[in-house]
Amino acid sequence: MDSSADNALMLKVKEGKLDKMGLLFERYHRPMFGFFYRMCQDATLSEDLVQNLFLRMIKYRHTFVGDGKFSSWMYHLARNLLADHYRKSKRLTEDHFKEVEQFWENEEAREMQEEQINLLEKAMQYLSDEKREVLVLSRYQGLRYHEIAKMMNTSEANIKVKVFRAIRELKEIFQKLERFSAL
Structure with missing residues (x-):
């Protein structure tokens, strides 16, 4: 565009x-x-x-x-x-986290096979709002770090760190969910 x-x-x-x-x-x-x-x-x-x-x-x-x-x-x-x-x-974020947690507790009873993308979307929900937001803005919406930094009134370096940490946490959550769903 x-x-x-x-x-x-x-x-x-x-x-x-x-x-x-x-x-x-x-x-x-x-x-x-x-x-x-x-x-x-x-x-x-x-x-x-x-x-x-x-x-x-x-x-x-x-x-x-x-x-x-x-x-x-x-x-x-x-x-x-x-x-x-x-x-x-x-x-509140805590209420949303509890809803997602309850969903995963009931996952065995549902016996649903999740595709990789659905699993990733679920993993995103375990992130804090701030981490999910920087990932959505940078990865899904294609905004550049300096644009996000301007929006959030912070430095580009800070956004880079936040995105790095969010990706690292998302990867850990995704792997846990993947192992859990394989049971």
């Missing part, structure tokens, strides 16, 4: 040409659904969050400056939207 074209479209939206938001929606609704789905593992909620994100983009279009990448600004809004959702629903 051409970031200069995206910036130009968003600047037109900022000027009041709201019909241009449809083009941005066509380009970004799928990647944004993927981001939200990987963060919350709920397709219906992810669809709602995508819709709310584009409404929020219209509402806060005045904050778009246009000197950085459009996608960085959009992901910043998406992160805030997700945080707002969790705050409003009071859905």
Whole structure:
């Protein structure tokens, strides 16, 4: 996707040409659904969050400056939207971890064979929100470390360390889940 074209479209939206938001929606609704789905593992909620994100983009279009990448600004809004959702629903990470843990305790009774990708998605859920977020942004959404660092108000070096640690932990969790599922 051409970031200069995206910036130009968003600047037109900022000027009041709201019909241009449809083009941005066509380009970004799928990647944004993927981001939200990987963060919350709920397709219906992810669809709602995508819709709310584009409404929020219209509402806060005045904050778009246009000197950085459009996608960085959009992901910043998406992160805030997700945080707002969790705050409003009071859905705590610990509760989510317990749900996933209960799922794995019941795995033997279910006798389901998981494919490697499904196993990886489950392993992602054991990561802290911060680790899962840096992996989703860097690996699934294709953002560069400096873009993530800017969004999170930290250094690029710090993001590199966070991604390295998240990958290392994900690998350990994945291997444990793989051994567990082989039993």
